[in-house]
Amino acid sequence: MLNQATIEIIKSTVPVLEVHGTAITKRFYEMLFTSHPELLNIFNHANQRQGKQSGALANAVYAAAANIDQLENILPVVKQIAHKHRALGIKPEHYPIVGENLLKAIKDVLGDAATDDIINAWADAYGVIADAFIGVEADMYAQTAAQPGGWDGFRKFVVTRKDQESSAISSFYLKPADGQAIAAFLPGQYITVRATVKGRTNTHLRHYSLSDAPNSDYYRITVKREAGNDAQPAGVVSNYLHDQVHEGDVLEISAPAGDFTLDPAVPSQAPVVLISGGVGLTPTISMLNTLVGKQPERPVTFIHAAIHSGFHALRDHVKDIAEQHPQVTSYVCYESPLAGDTCDHTGYIDLQWLQSVLPEETARTADFYFCGPTPFMKTVLQALKQNGVAADRIHYEFFGPAGSLEA
Ligand code: FAD
Structure with a gap:
């Protein structure tokens, strides 16, 4: 529970976050990956380079700061992020690392404007925000592993069929290598592929929406090749899937996640x-x-x-x-x-x-x-x-x- 003085300091920094949020989170990722290069196995490098990830994190931090005394207001956002964290395998032990680097980045970008009071208030607030995420994610981990056919972490799936759907898009049908049941999902959810790509260090994690109706036999993903051009390099995982993954090969995937869903069990006649x-x-x-x-x-x-x-x-x-x-x-x-x-x-x-x-x-x-x-x-x-x-x-x-x- 945060005291009133801390809440007021956090809220007073909201306008600063609006201005410097992306600079802070950009600096945060630089510091994070320098001190913990193993986290490059989890985060998408292209999103960092293009600034998309910093922007998303800045928005999340901004929303949390603005709602620090009523975090329940941003529960849908917390849940959406938590789905991705569960799919990527973010664990409670990652949160102190993130917190430490976020505070360092705030100090680094704001300089003397980040007084001890502000840094201490943010340290307390980060603890509360982290606990909220850890709690929601703990429930998701438990539910995912406990459901019939569910699993924790990454599981091996065999590509049983690969179909070209258009000049740039192919589908991959995935069946579990262990021959056991697979978890149910809701249409709109995604699975996450952990790719080890020849010639590259680190693993690369990418989300792919499931592209067929839920069934007990297979998952299907349908992937667009992100071709490179003069301005940008070819996408790592989509090209790996298109060029190097064939029928009979094995992919590691985490269990279905996501809140963009249409639940057919909820009765409705609405178009x-x-x-x-x-x-x-x-x-x-x-x-x-x-x-x-x-x-x-x-x-x-x-x-x-x-x-x-x-x-x-x-x-x-x-x-x-x-x-x-x-x-x-x-x-x-x-x-x-x-x-x-x-x-x-x-x-x-x-x-x-x-x-x-x-x-x-x-x-x-x-x-x-x-x-x-x-x-x-x-x-x-x-x-x-x-x-x-x-x-x-x-x-x-x-x-x-x-x-x-x-x-
Ligand atoms: P990356 O290596 O991640 O690169 C991404 C883009 O950034 C590329 O266009 C690349 O050219 C560009 N880039 C890389 N480095 C730089 C740089 N330095 N400067 C400028 N540009 C750069 N995709 C699908 O095809 N099908 C799906 O069903 C699907 N579902 C998704 C569901 C969700 C919930 C999410 C979040 C994403 C989904 N995606 C889907 C997107 C997918 O996760 C990947 O982002 C996509 O396949 C590209 O990954 P990549 O590794 O090939 O490209």
Whole structure:
């Protein structure tokens, strides 16, 4: 429990965090990896280099500081981060290391402005925030390991099938090497691959949404190759999966996690609108496949945006589902269609087009789930809000550290 003086000091530093938060967390990661290089086995290096991770951590620290006397207000954010921590294998012993380096980074960036009182207040507050995370994560670890087919840490899975879904996207079907049961999951959740890539030090951990309906036999992930160009290097794990992982190979994965979910056990007649851009279709395909099997009474609108047909994964699958299930309507948007491509909309998705395909009744009553590149998600979110969709019916997933779609 923090005393009032500490709470006031923490709250008084919120404006400073708004200004210097990203500089502090950037410095924090530099210090952390210098003093504890073994943590490079857990954190995504590309996210650090691009500043995405520092931004996400700064937002989380900022939210915690602003709500320090009522942390329950940010419980959904804590839970979202805790899911990732559980999937990555973050343990209680990591928290003091993070705390020590965060305080050093605050001191380093703020200099004399970070008085002893401020540093001591932050040390106390960090203890409270860390305990909140450790508590939520302990429950998640216990639940994950205790559920039928569940496991702790990373488990070996055999790639039993690899399918090319588009020029840049492939699916991997994964069955447990031990032949035992696998944990159930909710559509929208992800597993985490721990890759050991030839020629590189450290292990590389990446999350991949499960792209098929839950079943007792296999997990499927569907991965886009992040090709390099003059401005940026090729992605480590996606290229490893595409080039070096073949049928019969073994991958280490942690158990399903994530709070971007559609639970088919919760009875509902409400329409569902699934909107995806590029490889962001993986969780929405899992939701689509689940809905037609488990909640066939719910109307589903499946909207997918791709650059053109060459990048359009699982096109025939969605077309077949829409043909076989009258409650499913599918729309395809191509940014720059190839000659001969057919689609329902050319260019980016915008409010006007969304309004043209979503009847007013659907916009009012449906649950919306979307995923895709950040600019795409910003546009979709803005369009849904402008269309009067209530906040509690809007759900989305970032394929990277969580950021803000509001700017
Ligand atoms: P990384 O090596 O992590 O690089 C990422 C990007 O950064 C690349 O484009 C690379 O070019 C660029 N980069 C690297 N270094 C630099 C640098 N120094 N400067 C500038 N740019 C740089 N992906 C899928 O394909 N399918 C999914 O279903 C999926 N689900 C996800 C679910 C969740 C919850 C999350 C968080 C992510 C998901 N992702 C998914 C994304 C996935 O986790 C990986 O981020 C993605 O595969 C890229 O990983 P990588 O190792 O290939 O690239």
